[in-house]
Amino acid sequence: MNAPALLRWTASLTLGLLVIAPGAIAQPQGFNYDESRVPEYSLPDPLVAEDGSKVSTADAWRQSRRPEVLRLFEDHVYGKTPIGRPEAMRWEVFDAADDAIGGLARRKQVRIYFTEDDDGPRMDLLLYTPADADGPVPTFLGLNFRGNHTVFPDPAIRLPEGGDESVRGERRGRWPVDTIVSNGYGLATIWYYDIDADVKDRWDDGVHPLAYAEGQSEPGSGEWGSIGAWAWGLSRALDYLETDEQVDGSRVIVMGHSRLGKTSLWSGAQDERFALVISNDSGCGGAALSRRRFGETVERINTSFPHWFTDRFTQYNGDEDALPVDQHMLIALIAPRPVLVCSAEEDLWADPRGEFLSARHAGPVYELLGTDGMARDEMPGLNDLIASTVGYHIRPGGHDVTDRDWEVFIEFADTHLGRDGAR
Numbered sequence: 001m002n003a004p005a006l007l008r009w010t011a012s013l014t015l016g017l018l019v020i021a022p023g024a025i026a027q028p029q030g031f032n033y034d035e036s037r038v039p040e041y042s043l044p045d046p047l048v049a050e051d052g053s054k055v056s057t058a059d060a061w062r063q064s065r066r067p068e069v070l071r072l073f074e075d076h077v078y079g080k081t082p083i084g085r086p087e088a089m090r091w092e093v094f095d096a097a098d099d100a101i102g103g104l105a106r107r108k109q110v111r112i113y114f115t116e117d118d119d120g121p122r123m124d125l126l127l128y129t130p131a132d133a134d135g136p137v138p139t140f141l142g143l144n145f146r147g148n149h150t151v152f153p154d155p156a157i158r159l160p161e162g163g164d165e166s167v168r169g170e171r172r173g174r175w176p177v178d179t180i181v182s183n184g185y186g187l188a189t190i191w192y193y194d195i196d197a198d199v200k201d202r203w204d205d206g207v208h209p210l211a212y213a214e215g216q217s218e219p220g221s222g223e224w225g226s227i228g229a230w231a232w233g234l235s236r237a238l239d240y241l242e243t244d245e246q247v248d249g250s251r252v253i254v255m256g257h258s259r260l261g262k263t264s265l266w267s268g269a270q271d272e273r274f275a276l277v278i279s280n281d282s283g284c285g286g287a288a289l290s291r292r293r294f295g296e297t298v299e300r301i302n303t304s305f306p307h308w309f310t311d312r313f314t315q316y317n318g319d320e321d322a323l324p325v326d327q328h329m330l331i332a333l334i335a336p337r338p339v340l341v342c343s344a345e346e347d348l349w350a351d352p353r354g355e356f357l358s359a360r361h362a363g364p365v366y367e368l369l370g371t372d373g374m375a376r377d378e379m380p381g382l383n384d385l386i387a388s389t390v391g392y393h394i395r396p397g398g399h400d401v402t403d404r405d406w407e408v409f410i411e412f413a414d415t416h417l418g419r420d421g422a423r
């Protein structure tokens with residue numbers, strides 16, 4: 001990333017922090033945080049097709065309704081992802097060590113190029129796996145906000161172009177790599193700016209240009225925004241992870257926080273190779289139901305972050321009831337694979353109750369596909385994990401990823417994927 005992009009990135013991050021930092025900083029004014037003022041709404045039924053017919057078999061869901069719902073999210077919310085894996089995609093492992101983190105982990109760094117051109121779009125994947133694993137391990141894959149070098153204070157992690165050495169290890173609290181590997185899991189992470197800079201009105205960088213036709217300089221109407229691009233990057237990371245002998249490609253868990261939690265859900269919805277999907281404090285455009293208009297609204301998100309979604313999502317500014325989908329249907333697209341929605345009590349901007357309800361209303365699709373769905377009808381108390389195939393957890397505190405969140409991610413993954421090499 002060049003210096004102006006870095007500045008814009010810092011500015012966009014600061015905006016995010018001012019708006020939603022935990023605890024002491026208030027939630028933005030002028031939005032609804034009062035449950036009694038949630039309007040009456042009725043949700044579209046994930047099991048009723050556009051032609052009005054009721055989907056009553058798993059086959060009908062898979063063959064017709066699921067593709068229909070996926071298309072609705074493409075057309076109205078995130079935009080269509082116009083490309084798959086580029087033919088010229090390739091990678092180079094530029095670092096491998098068996099004795100990272102005081103001997104606890106193996107570290108690998110891989111540069112994934114999307115074209116033949118070494119200077120074209122590319123991303124750097126950082127991978128830690130348990131040093132004592134005898135075979136491939138289930139692995140968490142998550143994008144990070146500030147660069148791979150911020151995830152852990154490991155001097156060997158390559159600094160991104162234009163990156164800041166002084167923040168090395170700064171996000172360690174969000175990425176407890178030592179705990180993750182000690183529990184038998186791998187962790188793979190990529191800086192989301194490598195895939196697409198999180199900057200409004202800027203479409204000439206990142207991976208969007210890979211899909212442009214001659215003369216095109218920004219995504220067309222109904223095409224992917226930045227969330228779509230980041231989700232695509234996660235699928236390309238999985239392409240690599242499936243080939244890495246230290247990783248069990250059939251047990252990759254895609255997780256993300258906040259805007260990157262919206263991204264993990266969209267990624268898991270589109271790419272059925274992900275074995276388990278986790279969203280943390282993902283809020284509006286993520287797990288939260290838009291129709292509740294509690295905390296952040298569709299209009300507000302489209303105004304602050306117009307580049308995240310497809311242009312057509314703005315049609316629903318102030319008109320959420322006209323949306324042909326709501327976010328419970330995004331979760332339903334992940335069925336029958338396990339999905340975990342995590343909230344934080346003080347993060348009202350992200351509407352914890354709306355996140356729970358979304359998970360709950362995805363339940364019938366999960367049940368139709370033969371799983372236990374969502375085990376409870378009522379929102380649980382704090383720190384009380386619902387560990388059914390559609391899972392939910394809310395912890396005390398604000399918008400963040402904490403040790404408690406990771407404890408829950410690991411417990412949920414243990415329950416649904418099993419684990420190897422735990423100590």
Ligand code: GCU
Binds near residue numbers: 016020281282296
């Ligand atoms: C803003 C935005 C949220 C988003 C968050 C983040 O607060 O309004 O929708 O989840 O930033 O990504 O940090």
